[in-house]
Amino acid sequence: NDSKPTLVHDSEYVIDGRVYGLPEAKVYREDYNGPAVVGEYLTAVPHLAKLDYVGNKTHDVRVDVFSQQVEVAPGVSYSAWTFGGTVPGPVLHVREGDRVVFKMKNRSDKEVVITEPVKDGAPFFSQLQANLYQNNKPVVNPMPHSMDFHSGTVAAEDKWRTISPGETIEFEWIANYPGTYMYHCGTSSVLMHTAMGQYGAVVVSPKDGYPTDDDVDHEYVLVQSEHYLEETNGQYIYNHSAALARDPSHVTFNGHVGALSDTPLRANEGDRVRLHVLNAGPSGTSSFHVIGAIFDRVWYEGDPRNEWYGMQTVLLGASNSATMDFIVPEEGVYKLVDHEFADAERGAAGALIAGPR
Amino acid sequence: NDSKPTLVHDSEYVIDGRVYGLPEAKVYREDYNGPAVVGEYLTAVPHLAKLDYVGNKTHDVRVDVFSQQVEVAPGVSYSAWTFGGTVPGPVLHVREGDRVVFKMKNRSDKEVVITEPVKDGAPFFSQLQANLYQNNKPVVNPMPHSMDFHSGTVAAEDKWRTISPGETIEFEWIANYPGTYMYHCGTSSVLMHTAMGQYGAVVVSPKDGYPTDDDVDHEYVLVQSEHYLEETNGQYIYNHSAALARDPSHVTFNGHVGALSDTPLRANEGDRVRLHVLNAGPSGTSSFHVIGAIFDRVWYEGDPRNEWYGMQTVLLGASNSATMDFIVPEEGVYKLVDHEFADAERGAAGALIAGPR
Amino acid sequence: NDSKPTLVHDSEYVIDGRVYGLPEAKVYREDYNGPAVVGEYLTAVPHLAKLDYVGNKTHDVRVDVFSQQVEVAPGVSYSAWTFGGTVPGPVLHVREGDRVVFKMKNRSDKEVVITEPVKDGAPFFSQLQANLYQNNKPVVNPMPHSMDFHSGTVAAEDKWRTISPGETIEFEWIANYPGTYMYHCGTSSVLMHTAMGQYGAVVVSPKDGYPTDDDVDHEYVLVQSEHYLEETNGQYIYNHSAALARDPSHVTFNGHVGALSDTPLRANEGDRVRLHVLNAGPSGTSSFHVIGAIFDRVWYEGDPRNEWYGMQTVLLGASNSATMDFIVPEEGVYKLVDHEFADAERGAAGALIAGPR
Ligand SMILES: [Cu+2]
Ligand SMILES: [Cu+2]
Ligand SMILES: [Cu+2]
Ligand SMILES: [Cu+2]
Ligand SMILES: [Cu+2]
Ligand SMILES: [Cu+2]
Ligand code: NA
Ligand code: NA
Ligand code: NA
Ligand code: NA
Ligand code: NA
Ligand code: NA
Ligand SMILES: [Zn+2]
Ligand SMILES: [Zn+2]
Ligand SMILES: [Zn+2]
Ligand SMILES: [Zn+2]
Ligand SMILES: [Zn+2]
Ligand SMILES: [Zn+2]
Ligand SMILES: [Zn+2]
Ligand SMILES: [Zn+2]
Ligand SMILES: [Zn+2]
Structure with a gap:
């Protein structure tokens, strides 16, 4: 190696x-x-x-x-x-x-x-x-x-x-x-x-992997980003003033407010799920959280040496990332959100659906 | 254990x-x-x-x-x-x-x-x-x-x-x-x-505690949050547009702009004070700081394995927390602030009063 | 020691x-x-x-x-x-x-x-x-x-x-x-x-230094800050409402939008460059990034015990700092930015120019 x-x-x-x-x-x-x-x-x-x-x-x-x-x-x-x-x-x-x-x-x-x-x-x-x-x-x-x-x-x-x-x-x-x-x-x-x-x-x-690699059941990539759109004559166009003012019209996971709701992530009770989360900005932060779960391990920026444990929420700057594992505790629906609720309300929400163990 | x-x-x-x-x-x-x-x-x-x-x-x-x-x-x-x-x-x-x-x-x-x-x-x-x-x-x-x-x-x-x-x-x-x-x-x-x-x-x-538990003299809980209120006919009501625009009318520690000023935290010179600080948002970050002190230890999200040292300021996302110790260096007044001064000016300030050694 | x-x-x-x-x-x-x-x-x-x-x-x-x-x-x-x-x-x-x-x-x-x-x-x-x-x-x-x-x-x-x-x-x-x-x-x-x-x-x-001290070729200090200025009768004056609203007119490195562009930092290909970056706020965060480089080591708040590795971007709260090393990979120009691009566009940008190896 x-x-x-x-x-x-x-x-x-x-x-x-x-x-x-x-x-x-x-x-x-x-x-x-x-x-x-x-x-x-x-x-x-x-x-x-x-x-x-x-x-x-x-x-x-x-x-x-x-x-x-x-x-x-x-x-x-x-x-x-x-x-x-x-x-x-x-x-x-x-x-x-x-x-x-x-x-x-x-x-x-x-x-x-x-x-x-x-x-x-x-x-x-x-x-x-x-x-x-x-x-x-x-x-x-x-x-x-x-x-x-x-x-x-x-x-x-x-x-x-x-x-x-x-x-x-x-x-x-x-x-x-x-x-x-x-x-x-x-x-x-x-x-x-x-x-x-x-x-x-x-x-x-990482060439030597992350310490929990052998236990990971599902692995997904999430990209959060802000969109600055305004309607003009029934058409949506980019609004540079809104972008400068950090006033997004939409904040999404994977590019669409419904991307991870209409086609949710999948896992089962007891699974270890790994997320690679990138906050692409262009300007905002993300306080990434999974409702009902706690991140067992978090590797800030995805480097196995930057290890955190037991985190409810991971704060990411613009162009920051983290790789994070959580255990799916029960069958059910786990919403993913930017816990900056003004952004969640603009669309930064998704879901993971867990089947039985 | x-x-x-x-x-x-x-x-x-x-x-x-x-x-x-x-x-x-x-x-x-x-x-x-x-x-x-x-x-x-x-x-x-x-x-x-x-x-x-x-x-x-x-x-x-x-x-x-x-x-x-x-x-x-x-x-x-x-x-x-x-x-x-x-x-x-x-x-x-x-x-x-x-x-x-x-x-x-x-x-x-x-x-x-x-x-x-x-x-x-x-x-x-x-x-x-x-x-x-x-x-x-x-x-x-x-x-x-x-x-x-x-x-x-x-x-x-x-x-x-x-x-x-x-x-x-x-x-x-x-x-x-x-x-x-x-x-x-x-x-x-x-x-x-x-x-x-x-x-x-x-x-x-933590079941095995934090490494400095034996030296802690005072332990307090702080919850920071934003309030989005507007006056209408002499009454204050919640303003959802302001909440969406991240434009708080008040930012508080423990729910009131004066909560930790009118009834400040107490300690003495030479004490080790521990704070459990939660930033409840709903949307903003907190750059938590104690004026005149440096955090000797910080456990990000309160997990003893997420240990930082010697920090002037701890950045918390929405629904992030940290447990932090500081030594009270001298008798006197120590203001607690969100060092994002636009928020401190909206009320995110309090105090700890230290008596003599 | x-x-x-x-x-x-x-x-x-x-x-x-x-x-x-x-x-x-x-x-x-x-x-x-x-x-x-x-x-x-x-x-x-x-x-x-x-x-x-x-x-x-x-x-x-x-x-x-x-x-x-x-x-x-x-x-x-x-x-x-x-x-x-x-x-x-x-x-x-x-x-x-x-x-x-x-x-x-x-x-x-x-x-x-x-x-x-x-x-x-x-x-x-x-x-x-x-x-x-x-x-x-x-x-x-x-x-x-x-x-x-x-x-x-x-x-x-x-x-x-x-x-x-x-x-x-x-x-x-x-x-x-x-x-x-x-x-x-x-x-x-x-x-x-x-x-x-x-x-x-x-x-x-630190009294015992940072682990890479012996390899550092150039060491610089950067202070990021927001400015809240408005023009009145051809004069620029401080705008307190804009400061409260977190709506800066300029965001700078070292006090001027051109400070690190007109007189860029200097190094050579293969050098280890160390930056001490302070985000002075007064209110905003910084997602600090060097275009073309990855931070080999980051010491959050400058304490050698708070060590991170391999970071594309370092998020700093208001009055947070980090000391960070990067290797200059090639001769050329390396732009420094707050990757919160609304702030980069307001001036939070600079450059390091690297000569040949
Ligand atoms: Cu392009
Ligand atoms: Cu929650
Ligand atoms: Cu309710
Ligand atoms: Cu200060
Ligand atoms: Cu003064
Ligand atoms: Cu970039
Ligand atoms: Na956000
Ligand atoms: Na925890
Ligand atoms: Na704040
Ligand atoms: Na320090
Ligand atoms: Na910024
Ligand atoms: Na990395
Ligand atoms: Zn697939
Ligand atoms: Zn599964
Ligand atoms: Zn029971
Ligand atoms: Zn009590
Ligand atoms: Zn005491
Ligand atoms: Zn003297
Ligand atoms: Zn010099
Ligand atoms: Zn050189
Ligand atoms: Zn080739």
């Missing part, structure tokens, strides 16, 4: 077993109209791909950027800027020490359809089929965008650089630290680009 | 030494007009009952729900929804592993008087006598309510279910995890029910 | 190796018009003085209080209340166990010039020369003020007492606990006095 990291490029070097000095990003134009999300370990929230390999691996990952009409609440949809066509974008799962070769085409100037499972695409697509809200419609909205992975340690103005519609960027990053990380568009106004829908989660599993 | 937990009902089972699978709640009607708060270990804030028993115990506890005219600031009172007649409600103290058999009658359709000490009632009543603000007047306000103990691990839609005026609910929970926990009404709108006054604290002392 | 503390005054006593019971503050009038900031270990942000002594030391420190016209953003300046003439005030660096003999004259009734290096003054003055914004102009604004060091454990109503223009206060405090601490004016309205500019940082280095 403590094998030396493999260096691939001349520029790379190691500090404390972690790899730095990755090669420069490449920006080019390619003739690509294939699946917008490619990679074996890319899923739709709340799913997390199983890491069916030992040790480390290089992941070839593509997540293209383009616009979609996306629903946030019943009757409330807007023309979102997206990674891979959904808000939040796909979940990437890798292991500490893995290398990611990432490619993203800015297809915001084209209509991209994502509602059908796609040959050569990621598990992401088949999981979308179960998503009640994926009646998304393609939208054309040409716009510069970029990709910033919090899980990567790189020169941001190189790898996270903004590309124009029609351009593709390609760069690598190493999962140097375990944890659950935000990714998002970093193009200015970053408040606007994230509020428009451009964020998602990367789960970097 | 590591004795096996005692199982009482057929449905119960044990995971990691903790008891789950408690019997279903019972809802019935009873002809009860006795004391609204019953239980030896129930006190009024800032008091905490002494646990005068070894090992574990089953607690028979009653806290009835009903309305009272309650003062929040000089000249500002409103018709509160309460547990036991005060805001916050009574403090329950138990030990990790204890069983609580809880009963609550919804008496919101009747006038209930709580200002007199009550035969067979809890220590809570005699402590209220010292509370300057307990000139509370009974109010009739028939309304469904419920009780959600964060200290319990149960099926919420069973135990925390809503009952109508005239109904009584009875259920059990086990104090599986040590810490300081919020309880509150979970009936929709939960933002409104909590903001109307329905919350309080349960302190679950 | 575990030598017994030296007691100096009869009133002093020791608990757990820490000194309490310091003598009463003295308030008097002195004929002093010398340098407003005196002390070898007082620097201008982002600098931190080197502790060029072993063991403990008594520091004679003066920071006078007076008004200055201070710029917060291009074209936005206001008549600030300051410690030492800048916002934030000077950084004091001491070691755990050190004694500080502190003197402050309230010179708010006089014009005090601080833009020139001063004979017998602190390193603070020469560092100001490199500060683009120190075209501050003296302002007369007679006002009572006080000094509250979070790093001190004392009777606040004695040492932190308010003094009038023309008065000098003198008191002592001991750096009993390591960490990065806020200091600020505690005179009512404390929301107003802090928002007007009266705050800064004390760094108390």
Whole structure:
């Protein structure tokens, strides 16, 4: 487990077993109209791909950027800027020490359809089929965008650089630290680009796991975020003043006020459930709580060394995360909420349904 | 100390030494007009009952729900929804592993008087006598309510279910995890029910204690909360828009802007003072600070394993808590504040007065 | 390193190796018009003085209080209340166990010039020369003020007492606990006095250091704060309603929206950079993040025992701090932000520029 990291490029070097000095990003134009999300370990929230390999691996990952009409609440949809066509974008799962070769085409100037499972695409697509809200419609909205992975340690103005519609960027990053990380568009106004829908989660599993891994029965990913929408002539559009004033119209788990209510998480009495919770903001905190449960273990930011016990509520800043386990005490319904009740009332609520033991 | 937990009902089972699978709640009607708060270990804030028993115990506890005219600031009172007649409600103290058999009658359709000490009632009543603000007047306000103990691990839609005026609910929970926990009404709108006054604290002392227990001279309970009141025709009423906008009219410690100023906490120079601080929200954070002191130890959420040292300020999310010790350095006055000064200015301030060594 | 503390005054006593019971503050009038900031270990942000002594030391420190016209953003300046003439005030660096003999004259009734290096003054003055914004102009604004060091454990109503223009206060405090601490004016309205500019940082280095001390290449101090300014007749003045409503006009690192952009922090690829970050509020939280980096180690509130690992973002309450290390992965620009993007957009952004390895 403590094998030396493999260096691939001349520029790379190691500090404390972690790899730095990755090669420069490449920006080019390619003739690509294939699946917008490619990679074996890319899923739709709340799913997390199983890491069916030992040790480390290089992941070839593509997540293209383009616009979609996306629903946030019943009757409330807007023309979102997206990674891979959904808000939040796909979940990437890798292991500490893995290398990611990432490619993203800015297809915001084209209509991209994502509602059908796609040959050569990621598990992401088949999981979308179960998503009640994926009646998304393609939208054309040409716009510069970029990709910033919090899980990567790189020169941001190189790898996270903004590309124009029609351009593709390609760069690598190493999962140097375990944890659950935000990714998002970093193009200015970053408040606007994230509020428009451009964020998602990367789960970097620790190379030696978490101490309770063997007992986990179900594992899910939750992304909390605020939406700042206003109605104008029957259409919902982004309201930058509201975003600046921290006055969200909706706060959601996994992008829709009903995402985790209409299709609740599942478990059984006596199960150990693990949640990877990312608060994507863009500005608010989350006081994450499961009604009827106490978190047996919490790993702040997902690092197994940041361990807390017996917590009723976990406070997360904007782009903070935690990995948390709880025991399902009885058959029944467990509501998940941001215990900042002004936000729960705006939609930050969901549920886990537990069957009998 | 590591004795096996005692199982009482057929449905119960044990995971990691903790008891789950408690019997279903019972809802019935009873002809009860006795004391609204019953239980030896129930006190009024800032008091905490002494646990005068070894090992574990089953607690028979009653806290009835009903309305009272309650003062929040000089000249500002409103018709509160309460547990036991005060805001916050009574403090329950138990030990990790204890069983609580809880009963609550919804008496919101009747006038209930709580200002007199009550035969067979809890220590809570005699402590209220010292509370300057307990000139509370009974109010009739028939309304469904419920009780959600964060200290319990149960099926919420069973135990925390809503009952109508005239109904009584009875259920059990086990104090599986040590810490300081919020309880509150979970009936929709939960933002409104909590903001109307329905919350309080349960302190679950760790079975092996905290490392500094032997040195603690004084121990107090603080509950911070926001109030969203507006004046209409000389009356103060709850303002739901303000609650949604996170724009509190008052932020208090222990329910009144003067609660800990007019009757300050007491200690002496050189004492180790322990505070159990719960931020009940319903929406805001607390940056809890004692002016002139540094927290020698902080146990986040009250679990002895979540230990921090030497902290000037402790950040708490909505329904987060911490147990914290500080040494009183000199004779004098120590102000307690939410160091989010916009909230301190709205009332989140109190004091501890220290006598000579 | 575990030598017994030296007691100096009869009133002093020791608990757990820490000194309490310091003598009463003295308030008097002195004929002093010398340098407003005196002390070898007082620097201008982002600098931190080197502790060029072993063991403990008594520091004679003066920071006078007076008004200055201070710029917060291009074209936005206001008549600030300051410690030492800048916002934030000077950084004091001491070691755990050190004694500080502190003197402050309230010179708010006089014009005090601080833009020139001063004979017998602190390193603070020469560092100001490199500060683009120190075209501050003296302002007369007679006002009572006080000094509250979070790093001190004392009777606040004695040492932190308010003094009038023309008065000098003198008191002592001991750096009993390591960490990065806020200091600020505690005179009512404390929301107003802090928002007007009266705050800064004390760094108390742990007596046994942090575990990575030997590997640190660069060490900087950052103070985040909100400003509540409104324009009236072409002048910017403090807006108390906005401060109460938590609606800042600007949020800054080190007092100016461009402070860390126009004169960025410096390091090289492969360096370990240490930041001491204080969120001075007065009311908001900070979700502190470095774009392109992950914090290898974080010591919450600066205590080496409060250690976290591998964090993308560190959440700080009002008057919370953290000391954090990160490895600079590549040559390039690393933006520092409050990842609460509504605040980043108001100015809470800066940069570190890394040269080649
Ligand atoms: Cu974008
Ligand atoms: Cu709750
Ligand atoms: Cu209720
Ligand atoms: Cu303070
Ligand atoms: Cu002042
Ligand atoms: Cu980011
Ligand atoms: Na991490
Ligand atoms: Na929230
Ligand atoms: Na706990
Ligand atoms: Na607060
Ligand atoms: Na500290
Ligand atoms: Na902030
Ligand atoms: Zn390569
Ligand atoms: Zn699935
Ligand atoms: Zn299961
Ligand atoms: Zn029973
Ligand atoms: Zn008492
Ligand atoms: Zn005492
Ligand atoms: Zn002395
Ligand atoms: Zn310097
Ligand atoms: Zn360097």
